[in-house]
Amino acid sequence: MRILVTGGAGFLGSHLIDRLMTAGHEVICLDNFYTGNKRNIQQWLDNHNFELIRHDITEPIRLEVDQIYHLACPASPVHYQYNPVKTVKTNVMGTLNMLGLAKRVKARFFLASTSEVYGDPDVHPQSEEYRGNVNPIGLRACYDEGKRIAETLAFDYYRQNKVDIRVVRIFNTYGPRMLENDGRVVSNFIVQALQGKPLTVYGDGSQTRSFCYASDLIEGFIRLMNSDYVGPVNIGNPGEYTILQLAEAVRDMINPNAEIIHEPLPSDDPRRRRPDITKAKTLLDWEPTVPLAEGLKLTVEDFRKRMGNAPI
Numbered sequence: 001m002r003i004l005v006t007g008g009a010g011f012l013g014s015h016l017i018d019r020l021m022t023a024g025h026e027v028i029c030l031d032n033f034y035t036g037n038k039r040n041i042q043q044w045l046d047n048h049n050f051e052l053i054r055h056d057i058t059e060p061i062r063l064e065v066d067q068i069y070h071l072a073c074p075a076s077p078v079h080y081q082y083n084p085v086k087t088v089k090t091n092v093m094g095t096l097n098m099l100g101l102a103k104r105v106k107a108r109f110f111l112a113s114t115s116e117v118y119g120d121p122d123v124h125p126q127s128e129e130y131r132g133n134v135n136p137i138g139l140r141a142c143y144d145e146g147k148r149i150a151e152t153l154a155f156d157y158y159r160q161n162k163v164d165i166r167v168v169r170i171f172n173t174y175g176p177r178m179l180e181n182d183g184r185v186v187s188n189f190i191v192q193a194l195q196g197k198p199l200t201v202y203g204d205g206s207q208t209r210s211f212c213y214a215s216d217l218i219e220g221f222i223r224l225m226n227s228d229y230v231g232p233v234n235i236g237n238p239g240e241y242t243i244l245q246l247a248e249a250v251r252d253m254i255n256p257n258a259e260i261i262h263e264p265l266p267s268d269d270p271r272r273r274r275p276d277i278t279k280a281k282t283l284l285d286w287e288p289t290v291p292l293a294e295g296l297k298l299t300v301e302d303f304r305k306r307m308g309n310a311p312i
Contacts (some may be wrong), residue, residue: 002026004065004107006057006098007072009036011177012112012170015214016221017041028063032056035074040177057094058086064105067225070098071112073147077140077266078183081296084142091146092153098233099157108164110225111154112201113232113290115171122271125240127276128169129231151232158230166224171236175214175295176302185295186211189247190303193254200230203265205244205282210274212237213295214286235287236275249292253300 003020007013008029013036021026021044028051029041044050055061057072073090074080080087095111102109118126121135134144157163174186181187192199214234220235243251244260251258282284 001066002028002064003067003069004028004030004063005071006030006053006094007036007070009033009038009041009052010071011040011175011179012173012214012217013069013071014040015175015218016071017044017050019218019222021047023289025049027051028053028065029102030055030057030061030072032039035079035179036184048058058089059099061098065100065101065107067108067110068098069104069110069112069221069225070095073143075114075143075186076179076182077143078181080143083138085210087142088146091143091150095150095153099153099163101155102163103161108166108225109154109157110166110168110221111150111167112221113167114144114147115169115234115236115273115275116140117148117151117169118270118285119144120274124272125155125238125274125276126234127248127266128234128279155164157185163232166227167231167233168221168224168233169234169275171212171234171273172209173212173217173236175299177214178299180303180307185209185243185246186250186299187303190254190300191248193250193258194300194303194307195264196255196258198259198262198277199251201243201260202263202269203243204262205247206242207265207269208242208272209238209246210237210240211246211292211295212288213290213298216290220280220284220286222261223286227284229283233279234275234277235280235286236277237292238275238277239292240272240274241292249296251299253296
């Protein structure tokens with residue numbers, strides 16, 4: 001098939017492209033390189049089945065494709081809050097442009113949505129039926145409300161224009177190729193530990209997250225895209241850890257003598273986050289297979305290589 005991946009030079013997009021290329025598809029990668037990096041897709045640049053287009057999806061583009069994986073959007077608070085208006089435009093205009101393309105060429109459209117649509121949840125764990133608790137005027141709204149409207153657009157195109165959509169809600173994901181400066185908790189801890197700095201925990205560290213390794217997540221993407229279920233479907237790891245537990249695990253792996261310090265909790269930071277993956281299990285026969293300790297080890301090795309530190 002001919003498959004378009006928006007945000008294909010990013011952390012998750014590049015892992016998805018690896019899988020699609022290995023499976024023998026023709027892949028077009030669209031990226032404006034705001035948070036993407038050419039080195040993530042370096043290995044495919046000379047492959048005749050691969051095409052890279054530098055393009056900002058807030059502008060329309062005409063292509064002929066069979067499937068569209070729409071991943072383009074900065075996903076860490078540091079990046080999506082740096083230019084919140086641009087983040088909203090990416091989620092709204094960008095999604096409109098990609099849905100319009102899917103409608104024109106009759107491509108199947110896959111929306112990478114997020115667990116952020118649940119906001120700071122009143123329900124635990126979060127199932128797809130939960131409608132969320134989001135602050136529409138908060139600092140994170142450009143992203144979480146942006147993704148909520150992206151879902152709205154996808155379902156409206158599905159109902160009104162019969163566009164064949166798939167919607168995934170991604171929970172915290174980590175792995176090789178995460179940006180060193182993305183401000184997300186796994187990369188923050190790894191970078192701080194490798195640099196011999198204290199590990200910064202916000203609040204008392206009792207807030208929880210669920211961490212899914214990149215390869216598990218991409219397997220879920222491909223299963224959903226090629227299933228008959230529209231979604232939304234939660235894809236994430238139901239293992240729940242406190243941020244303090246994560247900090248201790250990273251510290252013990254890299255620098256057992258590192259100090260853990262506490263800073264005030266950021267605005268609208270969700271207290272608990274854990275996916276109910278019943279739908280993914282029953283409809284896609286999917287569940288994560290990589291344990292946190294193993295995934296962290298692989299992620300740390302990748303960060304060491306990029307940051308020039310000696311191997312473990």
